[in-house]
Amino acid sequence: MSIEIDHIGIAVNSLDHRTPFWVALGLIMGEDEELPNDRVIARFFSTSGESDVPPRIELLQATSPESPIGRFIEKRGEGIQQIAFRVENIEHTISILLENGVQMIDDIPRIGAHGSMIAFVHPKSTGGVLVEIVQRT
Numbered sequence: 001m002s003i004e005i006d007h008i009g010i011a012v013n014s015l016d017h018r019t020p021f022w023v024a025l026g027l028i029m030g031e032d033e034e035l036p037n038d039r040v041i042a043r044f045f046s047t048s049g050e051s052d053v054p055p056r057i058e059l060l061q062a063t064s065p066e067s068p069i070g071r072f073i074e075k076r077g078e079g080i081q082q083i084a085f086r087v088e089n090i091e092h093t094i095s096i097l098l099e100n101g102v103q104m105i106d107d108i109p110r111i112g113a114h115g116s117m118i119a120f121v122h123p124k125s126t127g128g129v130l131v132e133i134v135q136r137t
């Protein structure tokens with residue numbers, strides 16, 4: 001089973017206010033993607049011209065204060081919200097995690113940014129870290 005870091009998600013109040021640092025650092029900004037079901041706009045940054053090559057930085061701006069990102073910022077302020085790992089087979093990975101007593105937020109994969117399949121692991125099972133599992137399509 002192959003696994004690698006896909007991206008680190010950072011909750012921000014404003015994509016436009018937080019972008020200049022990442023660009024000045026030398027990262028390459030990709031296109032914004034609105035995810036209406038999650039009530040968020042995602043902006044990815046990569047270290048190469050290939051936007052889907054991990055690891056990347058994902059800035060997340062809520063489109064609603066009631067969204068998961070809006071609630072995260074209200075409770076904790078801006079900052080790292082999740083770490084995402086790329087897997088080859090998300091359904092197999094979820095079944096292994098469940099078999100090992102890991103609490104999942106998503107027992108069934110759902111569509112995430114760039115049409116990828118995603119599932120979240122509950123922070124109670126990871127020592128307080130929200131972990132996202134990603135399978136690129």
